[in-house]
Amino acid sequence: MDSWTEFFNMGGYGPYIWSSFLIAIAVMTGLALQSWMDLKKQKRLVSELEARAERKRS
Amino acid sequence: MAWSIHTYANPTRFMNFSAIVLPYVWALAGAGIGIGLYLSFFVAPPDYQQGDSVRIMFVHVPSAWLSQFGYGIMVVSSIVALIFRHPLADVAAKSAAPIGAVFTFLALVAGGLWGKPMWGTYWVWDARTTSTLVLLFIYLGYMALWAMIEDPNRAARVAAVLAIVGAVNLPIIRFSVDWWNTLHQPASVFRLDGPTIHSSLLWPLFVVALGFTFFFIGVLMVRMRAEILRRKVRTLQMQQAAA
Numbered sequence: 484m485d486s487w488t489e490f491f492n493m494g495g496y497g498p499y500i501w502s503s504f505l506i507a508i509a510v511m512t513g514l515a516l517q518s519w520m521d522l523k524k525q526k527r528l529v530s531e532l533e534a535r536a537e538r539k540r541s
Numbered sequence: 542m543a544w545s546i547h548t549y550a551n552p553t554r555f556m557n558f559s560a561i562v563l564p565y566v567w568a569l570a571g572a573g574i575g576i577g578l579y580l581s582f583f584v585a586p587p588d589y590q591q592g593d594s595v596r597i598m599f600v601h602v603p604s605a606w607l608s609q610f611g612y613g614i615m616v617v618s619s620i621v622a623l624i625f626r627h628p629l630a631d632v633a634a635k636s637a638a639p640i641g642a643v644f645t646f647l648a649l650v651a652g653g654l655w656g657k658p659m660w661g662t663y664w665v666w667d668a669r670t671t672s673t674l675v676l677l678f679i680y681l682g683y684m685a686l687w688a689m690i691e692d693p694n695r696a697a698r699v700a701a702v703l704a705i706v707g708a709v710n711l712p713i714i715r716f717s718v719d720w721w722n723t724l725h726q727p728a729s730v731f732r733l734d735g736p737t738i739h740s741s742l743l744w745p746l747f748v749v750a751l752g753f754t755f756f757f758i759g760v761l762m763v764r765m766r767a768e769i770l771r772r773k774v775r776t777l778q779m780q781q782a783a784a
Contacts, residue, residue, distance in 0.1 A: 490582075493593040493594075493596070494587065494592045494593040494594075495592075496592060496593045496594040496596075496658055499594060499597060499654045499655065499657060499658055500593060500594065500596050500597055500654075502654055503597045503600045503601070503650065503651040503654040503655070504578075504581075504600055506647070506650055506651075507600045507604070507647050507651065510643055510646070510647060511643070511647075511756065514639070514640065514643050514760060515756075515759075515760055515763075518760050518763045518764045518767065519763055521764070521767045522763050522764075522766055522767040522770070524767075525767045525770035525771050525773075525774060526770060528770075528774045529770050529773055529774055529777070532774060532777040532778065532781065533777070535781065536777065536780075536781065539781075539784070
């Protein structure tokens with residue numbers, strides 16, 4: 484067996500190990516992205532509302 | 542002005558402060574998680590009993606720590622929100638909940654994936670696993686309360702009470718492995734007589750945990766910024782509807 488196959492096999496525990504790490508990376512990335520997109524959305528809403536208030540005043 | 546805890550309790554100051562520190566927090570999170578991943582696979586040795594399956598610990602244990610760290614933030618913020626009416630306290634509590642829930646979920650999933658090869662089952666109604674599942678449900682209930690009550694001030698008070706009452710679960714999780722002699726192993730890192738994990742596995746664990754903690758703080762700051770702006774949007778909408 485070459486060393487990479489051996490590495491991915493992880494002594495037979497590969498499927499458990501790789502899925503736990505991949506799920507963690509996917510879920511954490513998803514959480515960070517969702518949080519960041521919500522922040523962008525709120526920033527956009529604030530600037531839209533402020534622009535509308537500005538137009539009304541003038 | 543003299544520095545006090547109130548210095549950063551002002552939403553405007555928090556927006557300025559978080560904008561400055563966020564890049565550094567993300568850099569530390571990325572470095573910790575990146576180096577931690579390398580250590581997890583290329584430096585940490587296989588366990589003498591569990592073989593390579595012990596590597597799941599590097600996901601499972603930091604996630605489990607942060608599941609309780611997140612709840613700790615929620616409880617402290619909720620108490621501060623109820624007693625001192627800090628303008629940022631309930632923003633912090635609300636923002637910490639989904640992050641804590643995510644890490645509770647990851648602790649359970651990684652625990653199951655570790656349990657299958659070591660215990661022979663993905664899930665067991667063990668004291669530790671059951672109390673951690675209860676923690677996940679408390680997080681979800683807390684988030685549901687915020688989602689259901691429209692007025693943020695009222696939602697903050699009701700949710701704070703739930704968070705504080707739910708805190709009884711924290712010592713139950715902590716001591717479950719001592720009170721009930723079930724399948725989950727007892728503490729092996731934070732114990733009075735010192736850790737029982739070999740240092741070759743322990744220090745990579747701390748590096749991953751540090752990276753995860755900075756990731757938690759980074760996401761918390763982003764969510765708090767979004768929440769402050771959400772309330773500003775609400776105020777502006779009400780002003781414009783009234784005008």
